[in-house]
Structure formats: C-alpha cells, structure tokens
Amino acid sequence: MFDQGAEAHRRQDQPRLSVVAGADPATPEALLHRTALGEDDAFAALYDLVSGRVYGLCLRIVRDPAQAEEVAQEVLVEVWRTATRFDERRGSATAWITTIAHRRAVDRVRSAQAAGERERRAAAESAEPEYDQVAEAAAGRLEHRQVRRCLKTLTELQRQAVTLAYYGGHTYRQVASLLDAAVPTVKSRIRDGLIKLRDCLEVSR
Amino acid sequence: MTTDEHTLIGAWALDAVDAGERELVERHLDSCASCAQEAAELREAVARLADVTIAEPPPRLRDSVLAEVRRTRQEAPVAAPGEAPESARDRRRRAPRSRSGTHRAHRLRLALGAAALAVVAAFAGVFATWSVMQQPGGEGDGSPIAAVLEAPDAEVAYKEADGGGRVTVISSDSLDDAVVVVSDLAAVGDDRSYQVWMVDEAGQVSAGVMDPGDSSATMLVEGLGDTQVIGVTNEPAGGSAAPTLPMVADVALDA
Numbered sequence A: 001m002f003d004q005g006a007e008a009h010r011r012q013d014q015p016r017l018s019v020v021a022g023a024d025p026a027t028p029e030a031l032l033h034r035t036a037l038g039e040d041d042a043f044a045a046l047y048d049l050v051s052g053r054v055y056g057l058c059l060r061i062v063r064d065p066a067q068a069e070e071v072a073q074e075v076l077v078e079v080w081r082t083a084t085r086f087d088e089r090r091g092s093a094t095a096w097i098t099t100i101a102h103r104r105a106v107d108r109v110r111s112a113q114a115a116g117e118r119e120r121r122a123a124a125e126s127a128e129p130e131y132d133q134v135a136e137a138a139a140g141r142l143e144h145r146q147v148r149r150c151l152k153t154l155t156e157l158q159r160q161a162v163t164l165a166y167y168g169g170h171t172y173r174q175v176a177s178l179l180d181a182a183v184p185t186v187k188s189r190i191r192d193g194l195i196k197l198r199d200c201l202e203v204s205r
Numbered sequence B: 001m002t003t004d005e006h007t008l009i010g011a012w013a014l015d016a017v018d019a020g021e022r023e024l025v026e027r028h029l030d031s032c033a034s035c036a037q038e039a040a041e042l043r044e045a046v047a048r049l050a051d052v053t054i055a056e057p058p059p060r061l062r063d064s065v066l067a068e069v070r071r072t073r074q075e076a077p078v079a080a081p082g083e084a085p086e087s088a089r090d091r092r093r094r095a096p097r098s099r100s101g102t103h104r105a106h107r108l109r110l111a112l113g114a115a116a117l118a119v120v121a122a123f124a125g126v127f128a129t130w131s132v133m134q135q136p137g138g139e140g141d142g143s144p145i146a147a148v149l150e151a152p153d154a155e156v157a158y159k160e161a162d163g164g165g166r167v168t169v170i171s172s173d174s175l176d177d178a179v180v181v182v183s184d185l186a187a188v189g190d191d192r193s194y195q196v197w198m199v200d201e202a203g204q205v206s207a208g209v210m211d212p213g214d215s216s217a218t219m220l221v222e223g224l225g226d227t228q229v230i231g232v233t234n235e236p237a238g239g240s241a242a243p244t245l246p247m248v249a250d251v252a253l254d255a
C-alpha cells in the first residue's frame, strides 16, 4: 500500500524522459538551461519535474489551497522569467527553484499578516481539501525518510527552530517568541542545526 | 563583517530574517567568498526540507502556468560575477517588514490548528469526521490531535480496507501518539462495531471501539510504544476482547 502510493508519487514527480548518451537532458539543470533559451517544451518538462515540489511547499506554508496555487503559479512563472540568471556553479536547479518557492510563500504569509488579512482564514475554511493532494504528500513523506532521519540528529531546540522557521514561515524572532527562548540563542541554534543537517544529508547521500 | 551578519546566515538560508537583515546578509555574501560558500551549502541542505512536503498540484495549474509563460518575456541574462540573483532583489523590495507581537503569534497558532484539522479531514476523505472534530471543547489549537499532526516527525501511512474505505494513521515517535482516521468502511448494522487494535510482537491490544453502526471515526491513540501495525476488525457491537480475523485493514507503521 505505501509502496503503491510512493510509486505513483515518484512517477508524477520524476518522469523518466528519454536519455541520450552523455548528459541526461532530463535533469533539472539541463531543462533549466534549455528553458533559459526560450524552449517551451523544456519548461513544460521542468514543470512536470518540479511542480509538485513547488506547490507542496507553498501549500505547507500558505495552508490555503487556493492561495498556494496562486503562489505556485507566481513561482513557476518566475522560474521561466529568470531561468536566464540561473548559475549552476552556485547551486543545484532544484535548490534554486525551491528557494524561490519558499521566499514567495513566506512573503505571501508575511504580507497577509501585515495587512491583518482575515480573508485567508475564511478561504481556508471554505476550501475542501482534496484527498489526492494529501495522499501525494503522504507518499512524499514516506519516500523521503532521509530528511526526517537527519532532522532527528538535531537537538530538540535546533530541530524546533529550523522546522518552525522553514515550514511555519516564521522569522527567527518569531520562533524565539514561540519557543520562549532568547533571540540570539535561536539564531545560533538555527545555524548549528543547519550545519548538522547539511553534514548528515551529505554523508547519507 | 560584523558578527551579526555571520550569525544571520542560518536564519537567512531559511528566509527567517526580515527584509533589512536579508539585504544586509546578501550584500555581505557578494563580497565574502567563505560566507557565500557556507550560504550556498546551507541553501542546498535547506532545499531538501521540501522533500517532505511534495504534493500534486491541481491539474489546471499546468495549463495556467504554461499559458502565462507564453505571454511572459524572459529577463536578460546577467553575467556579472558575484551579483545576487535579480529575483531575490525584487522580492526583497516587495517584502514587507514584519513586526513580532504576541497577538499575531496567537492568531498564527490558531490558524495552524484549523489547518491541521483540515489535513485530518483530507486524509479521511470523508467529511463526516469533520463535524466530530469541529465540536467545541478544544479540538483546535493545542489539542493532542493537532500536536500529532504538527509533529516534525509525523509519519503517515494508510491502507485501503477490504470492502471499501480507508484507514489512515498519522504517528509521531517523539510524542508516542498516533491519530487514526477510519473512513467509509463497508456499512455495518447497529449490531456490529469496528474495533481498532495496536499490534506488536507480543500480540494486540484494543485501541478503541467505534460506535455500533458507524463506518467512519477519528481517534487519538496514546502510548504507541513498539506498535508495528494498527489493525481494524469487524466485531459484535461494543467490541471484543480478541480480534475477529481477518482484519478489515492493517496499517504497518514505519519502524
């Protein structure tokens, strides 16, 4: 059962495109480079590769499916628009795209907070969660135990600070207030935690 | 650079800084190779945190994005070394400064609680459980159910039941609790009850009996211990001391 879910998920997330000898034209980097050259079909393939990642992250942070969809659209159009600026030497395409998605989602949440927006909650209440989306998310969870395992290597405070900041979209000051901890402590635990996470993910890659 | 900018790199990598601090850090990264290296590595690690949130978008999003892309001009490439990505700068300009405050933090937590419940409703795939969960009396923020759903180590497992319906288990090792969502099992008369069991190597123990005739329910299971499987059986109304086999569904938990 989970296997079926994970399988279905994998198919959607990572379509196996034809592989030519030499460079794999289906890597996110290759597709992003072709996107930068204005190739629509490369962008469509890139969409198929990363849209679940982009949408899922937006959904996790923004929470309201309708708004998550809006933000995901902004992110994916920004990927198209700024693909020309992607520099492989500075990081992977997946990280580059994920970073754009996270920032956009966080910006949305914070501007909604700043405006004291009520509409968001109303929308969240009226939106019927769609089972399939959540099932996919569940499959993703099952498939990506490595991240969970590595998160477990952090101390409790490191882990709480990192996850509240990343998935909750909170600033480190907000995290400090949520955890009732000192601001400088939270700031340094976040950094220590991320260094540990980086080392763990690299070792087990 | 000041100590401040160095210690902010972690928070920056998580977008957990305000607009002014973001600017400060990024300006520093442009001129400090070692910090830029660390920032890039942390960003790669941070991006992996999104591995666990992947969710399939509605199919209409694809058409909508591809249509917008067709009428969107791409930016000119920038080759200047060390320059921060333009997109980051755009966003920085747009990003409002946030102020912390207990009022907002409180609202946030409430919203989180409501969202958590929405997740349960979604897992259930039936909205019958929704009404149960919305009853007044604190199934909202801070409830044990919300705590399981929000736990960073929450794992989700589910199984289609024989005869239809589904059993979903969201479990947290650190809390030692699980939320079991039983949805839309085969209809039973008022003389039968579905019963939930925790199974480990030593055997099984009843985790709860559903009301006679009910085919959907959401429950909190406390004290998971070494439970390997959450099982559901069809029993005489009120439940049995030992499960009647075969199980209607058995959900294996992540070891």
Ligand SMILES: [Zn+2]
Residues within 6 Å of the ligand: B001, B006, B028, B032, B034, B035, B036
């Ligand atoms: Zn430096």
